[in-house]
Amino acid sequence: MIDPKILADHNITVKEYERIIRLIGREPNLTELGIFSLMWSEHCSYKSSKVHLRKLPTKAENVIQGPGENAGVIDIGDGLAVVFKIESHNHPSFIEPFQGAATGVGGILRDIFTMGARPIAILDSLRFGPLDKSTNRAITEGVVAGIASYGNSVGVPTVGGEVHFQERYSKNPLVNVLCLGVAHKNKIFLAKAEGAGNPVLYVGSKTGRDGIHGATMASAEFGEETEQKRPNVQVGDPFKEKLLLEACLEVMDKNLITGIQDMGAAGLTCSTSEMAARSGTGIAIDLDLVPQREEGMTPCEIMLSESQERMLIVAEKENVAEVQRIFAKWDLDAVKIGEVTKGGKLQVTSRGDVVVDLPVEAIVNLCPSYRRPARKPATLKSLQALKLPPLPLDLDKVFLQILSSPAVADKEWVYRQYDHMVQINTALLPGADAAVLRIKGKKKGLAVVVDGNSLYTYLDPRTGGKIAVAEACRNLACVGARPVGVTNCLNFGNPEKADVMWQFKEVIEGMAEACRVFSIPVTGGNVSFYNDTKGVSVYPTPVLGVIGLVEDISQMVSPGFKSEGDIVVLIGETKEELGGSEYLRSVFNLERGKPPAIDLEKEKRVHEMCLEAISRGLIRSAHDISEGGLAVCAAESCFLSPAKIGCILDLESSLRADALLFGETQSRIIVSLPSSILASFLALAKENGVEAAPIGTCGGRRFIIRYAGRKVINLPVEACWRMWKEAIPRLFSLP
Amino acid sequence: MKFGVVVFPGSNCDRDTLFILQNVLRQEATFLWHKDHDLGRVDCVILPGGFSYGDYLRSGAIAKFSPLIEEVREFAERGGLVLGICNGFQILLEIGLLPGAMLRNKNLKFLCQHVHVRVENARTAFTHRARPGQLLRIPIAHFDGNYYAPAEALSKLEASNQVVLRYVDENGEATEPANVNGSAANIAGLINPEGNVLGMMPHPERASEAILGSQDGRLIFESTILWR
Numbered sequence: 001m002i003d004p005k006i007l008a009d010h011n012i013t014v015k016e017y018e019r020i021i022r023l024i025g026r027e028p029n030l031t032e033l034g035i036f037s038l039m040w041s042e043h044c045s046y047k048s049s050k051v052h053l054r055k056l057p058t059k060a061e062n063v064i065q066g067p068g069e070n071a072g073v074i075d076i077g078d079g080l081a082v083v084f085k086i087e088s089h090n091h092p093s094f095i096e097p098f099q100g101a102a103t104g105v106g107g108i109l110r111d112i113f114t115m116g117a118r119p120i121a122i123l124d125s126l127r128f129g130p131l132d133k134s135t136n137r138a139i140t141e142g143v144v145a146g147i148a149s150y151g152n153s154v155g156v157p158t159v160g161g162e163v164h165f166q167e168r169y170s171k172n173p174l175v176n177v178l179c180l181g182v183a184h185k186n187k188i189f190l191a192k193a194e195g196a197g198n199p200v201l202y203v204g205s206k207t208g209r210d211g212i213h214g215a216t217m218a219s220a221e222f223g224e225e226t227e228q229k230r231p232n233v234q235v236g237d238p239f240k241e242k243l244l245l246e247a248c249l250e251v252m253d254k255n256l257i258t259g260i261q262d263m264g265a266a267g268l269t270c271s272t273s274e275m276a277a278r279s280g281t282g283i284a285i286d287l288d289l290v291p292q293r294e295e296g297m298t299p300c301e302i303m304l305s306e307s308q309e310r311m312l313i314v315a316e317k318e319n320v321a322e323v324q325r326i327f328a329k330w331d332l333d334a335v336k337i338g339e340v341t342k343g344g345k346l347q348v349t350s351r352g353d354v355v356v357d358l359p360v361e362a363i364v365n366l367c368p369s370y371r372r373p374a375r376k377p378a379t380l381k382s383l384q385a386l387k388l389p390p391l392p393l394d395l396d397k398v399f400l401q402i403l404s405s406p407a408v409a410d411k412e413w414v415y416r417q418y419d420h421m422v423q424i425n426t427a428l429l430p431g432a433d434a435a436v437l438r439i440k441g442k443k444k445g446l447a448v449v450v451d452g453n454s455l456y457t458y459l460d461p462r463t464g465g466k467i468a469v470a471e472a473c474r475n476l477a478c479v480g481a482r483p484v485g486v487t488n489c490l491n492f493g494n495p496e497k498a499d500v501m502w503q504f505k506e507v508i509e510g511m512a513e514a515c516r517v518f519s520i521p522v523t524g525g526n527v528s529f530y531n532d533t534k535g536v537s538v539y540p541t542p543v544l545g546v547i548g549l550v551e552d553i554s555q556m557v558s559p560g561f562k563s564e565g566d567i568v569v570l571i572g573e574t575k576e577e578l579g580g581s582e583y584l585r586s587v588f589n590l591e592r593g594k595p596p597a598i599d600l601e602k603e604k605r606v607h608e609m610c611l612e613a614i615s616r617g618l619i620r621s622a623h624d625i626s627e628g629g630l631a632v633c634a635a636e637s638c639f640l641s642p643a644k645i646g647c648i649l650d651l652e653s654s655l656r657a658d659a660l661l662f663g664e665t666q667s668r669i670i671v672s673l674p675s676s677i678l679a680s681f682l683a684l685a686k687e688n689g690v691e692a693a694p695i696g697t698c699g700g701r702r703f704i705i706r707y708a709g710r711k712v713i714n715l716p717v718e719a720c721w722r723m724w725k726e727a728i729p730r731l732f733s734l735p
Numbered sequence: 736m737k738f739g740v741v742v743f744p745g746s747n748c749d750r751d752t753l754f755i756l757q758n759v760l761r762q763e764a765t766f767l768w769h770k771d772h773d774l775g776r777v778d779c780v781i782l783p784g785g786f787s788y789g790d791y792l793r794s795g796a797i798a799k800f801s802p803l804i805e806e807v808r809e810f811a812e813r814g815g816l817v818l819g820i821c822n823g824f825q826i827l828l829e830i831g832l833l834p835g836a837m838l839r840n841k842n843l844k845f846l847c848q849h850v851h852v853r854v855e856n857a858r859t860a861f862t863h864r865a866r867p868g869q870l871l872r873i874p875i876a877h878f879d880g881n882y883y884a885p886a887e888a889l890s891k892l893e894a895s896n897q898v899v900l901r902y903v904d905e906n907g908e909a910t911e912p913a914n915v916n917g918s919a920a921n922i923a924g925l926i927n928p929e930g931n932v933l934g935m936m937p938h939p940e941r942a943s944e945a946i947l948g949s950q951d952g953r954l955i956f957e958s959t960i961l962w963r
Contacts, residue, residue, distance in 0.1 A: 145844070145845075148845050149845075152786075152845055152847075152876070152878075153745070153747075153786045153789070153790075154747070155747025155748070155785060155786075237789070238786075238789070239744070239745050239786060239788065239789025239790075239791070240789075242744070242745055242747065242786075243744055243745075330744065331744065415847075416844075416845075416846055416847055416848055417844050417845045417846070417847070418845075418847060419845070419847045419876040420847055421847060421874050421876060421938070421941050421947075422747055422748060422751065422784075422876065422941075423750070423751060424751045424754065424755075424940065424941055424944070424947060426947070427946050427947070429948070438946055440754065440758070441758075553946065
């Protein structure tokens, strides 16, 4: 009998249970309850987030596939489409960093190639606790090595990303992985189970007991016992994934299948019921036919296993033999385990007994949707109050301190472990504002970026949500790309807490507004709630993945200064905005104040103007001003120049020196250009209603900033570069 | 010159290499499948980069037993040109066409970056288009590229000019910091005494187009194309 304890073990409330009984007209058996437990989990059902996610704009002319499939699809012209999605693997990565992160990569790769696209790039957004603690270093090392091991082996380059460090992530790191692929736009495959009588094929690895209840684990807070959940984390096999990728693309290329879905979270349960639900059909399978790696697995275990590198395929009868031949060529199983049925039921038999007989609609679409209470946190007001510390006397010292803060410092330690060049498309290497990939044989290229500043969203969720979108699009503008689509990964605490729900709602509304202003559709994403450990939530962390189109890749721009004598121009104006800055955080250990304000219309004008300047070939470098402000941005342009050239900047302003140098006012870009171009560039800025002013010259071997005639920063570029370059490796050499 | 690029399960630079040969260098080139017993009529066999058979054991250790490798071995023994890149180099060491072995990189991490290598022997089939001592900027991407051979084997390799490429800094000096993976004598590429089998860790196919930031890798392919 099913009692309250069993329900609690399955994370199902009494009310939800009553709803299940109503929907199916009887009590479910334990296997069926396990199915509801997974499919109605927060992770699979989005029951707390749905009401808010609807606010995101999802429609546009270029959208081929919006939310609801394995990945989003955007038309990029020339008969091609970009297929992309971001997903989190936070909980497993804390419990077992290497495998947790590795299988995160595996899962998102499958989401892309199930749609018929060859994955061409991975980016990741990572959050860890501070690196001065050895446990945080161990998690960081494990996660980075895990991503590397999987991506490198499969042969998909990891071309960019971001890493940040904050105490709140010590016991709850965030691992968000974005993958994008390219497909022919009229050869996109969907996760459908059409045509009653069509065989259902199981392909890929055999099923074991690994990862059972992974989705349920991702839908609860971490407590004392979480570290005991190690066996719940799956082990990845990138070699098998590579074979699966090639075999799947080959059967799709030959048009041999009608539908396909990855077995990710909730495994066989999710793939069978979702495919049927999308097509208004049913699926009947026989578990005795499922390839198994262990003996004595119960029907429930087989249905809920999250063994990796598996897919479910629906094909027409006459094509089955050819599908099997191709999978055999790649040394993979492709076994018929059932067929598509009429009547909308998921029917599962085992040793002759019917063990599951449920309407797929109830499993997939009739989960309750919650409008959970949302309340502005009481502490927010005091958090936003900021009394600025006195202006430091030695700004050279402060500047070096910011350069060596892990948030700002060079991330080569991370990306050197990733093969970021395989597939030979990487035109702009990691470290730039965005990664740029060429499309072989085409003039155009793709730019991609992942971005999110969780301190901003913590201090002001709505503004933070807008800035996340704005900054990602600004990064794209800096390389010469126009945004065409967005995916997002929303990492929050427990949605049953009103504070968290308020943060979530505010962030979404901020993002939605920004996406509308920039006219970019959201094609999907992922919500990860319950990022809490012992009652403390992570900062609200939206991560935006934005895809941009570079019309002519030969015009692509990179962030490094190019030659001595070029003029440095600041686009945008600087205000006294130090709240939530990296400066206050790394120098004064202050995480407070209001984050910088953002005017989205103005931001858009800045992007348009930057894109226009690039297409006219006016500028030689462009770099977005973000963490660390103007000083760090200019310094990075020196570090990323081919010969590490210096610059002399002359600033005039009525602001405090620290606000001018390190403040993070939005909608600003530093560009460089030959002096002969300056006049036409300034005219273009004026035409677009954008402030722009020359602030200095590239050249020499020193990094100098004069403020009101006095040198407030005056250092050799080499010394600055060393601080920036060696900060993270130095932390990893701590005992 | 007709090239054959071997595809093992887990190879992942096979398509890149074929693309450069066909679309950039306009050569006749074809894939060779690991389960086959026939090389067709190719003049040069390329063992590309990747993780053959997953490389869960030791890089290249399983590829050694693939059916096609027997053909490659015979082809090499008859004097056919064989170029092993990265995993291909590791496989050549495993099957004994070249001496020595690969250890994990000295920092015990995967390394993907541009490096400089110096052409130590510019009279081989794979390097004759280069000037002696010419520096090439080509990327590496490997976990096991720390070349090892016993001292006497190393002196034999040096004496017979079998060291073809060496890791150097941007000034051409074979320094310790330039030797990122810790290889014995900074060795990045080796040839057999007969001069028809080259193994190299850097990826020339990743440095054969301007858009990728370097075209130095073309020298390797162009030398091969123009050999006799």
